[in-house]
Amino acid sequence: MHSQSFEQVLCDFEGLIKNQIKKLRLTSYFDEYYQVGVVALWEAYRNFDPERGSFAAFALHTVRGHMLTMLRKEKRFGDHHVLHDEQQTTAYIDEQHSYHLDSSLFSSLTPYLSHLTEREQLWVVEAIIHDKKLGEIAREYGVSTNTVSSWRKQAIRKLRAVHLPVGV
Structure with missing residues (x-):
C-alpha cells in the first residue's frame, strides 16, 4: 500500500468517506465528518498490513x-450538557415557581437562597419545597439527572457553609 502516496489513496477512497457520511446520515455535518474520515483513512494507510487482508476492507472498517466513535462521543456530551439562556431560565423560574411559595416561607429561606x-x-x-425527585426535575427542565445532582x-455544600446569626 505504501507504494502509493497518501494523496493518491485519498483520491481513490474519497468516495468511501462520502458514502459512509451518507449511510450514517451525517450530511448536515459533512465537513466535520469528512475530516474525521480523512484522518481515519490516514491512520488506515499508516497501519495497513497486507498480510491481514485487503486495504479497501481495512479502510472501510x-x-x-472513527465516525461511529465520534457520534458516540457527541451523543454522550449532548446527554450531559444542555445549553441554556440564563436570562430566559431566570424568567421561567421566576414566572413558574416564585408564586408557588407563600411569602412567609420564601422570606425565611431568602437568607439561605441568596448564597x-x-x-x-x-x-x-x-x-x-415541592418534594420532587431528581429525575422529575431533570425532565421538567430538559437536563440530565447528573446535572440536577x-x-x-453544590447547594448542599454551600448551605452547610452558611453561618447565619441566630434569629435571622
Whole structure:
C-alpha cells in the first residue's frame, strides 16, 4: 500500500468517506465528518498490513469506526450538557415557581437562597419545597439527572457553609 502516496489513496477512497457520511446520515455535518474520515483513512494507510487482508476492507472498517466513535462521543456530551439562556431560565423560574411559595416561607429561606446560584435555588425549591425527585426535575427542565445532582451537591455544600446569626 505504501507504494502509493497518501494523496493518491485519498483520491481513490474519497468516495468511501462520502458514502459512509451518507449511510450514517451525517450530511448536515459533512465537513466535520469528512475530516474525521480523512484522518481515519490516514491512520488506515499508516497501519495497513497486507498480510491481514485487503486495504479497501481495512479502510472501510477504520473510517466507519472513527465516525461511529465520534457520534458516540457527541451523543454522550449532548446527554450531559444542555445549553441554556440564563436570562430566559431566570424568567421561567421566576414566572413558574416564585408564586408557588407563600411569602412567609420564601422570606425565611431568602437568607439561605441568596448564597446559591439560580440553578441551585431551583433545586431547593423543586426538591425541598415541592418534594420532587431528581429525575422529575431533570425532565421538567430538559437536563440530565447528573446535572440536577450537581446542582444538589453544590447547594448542599454551600448551605452547610452558611453561618447565619441566630434569629435571622
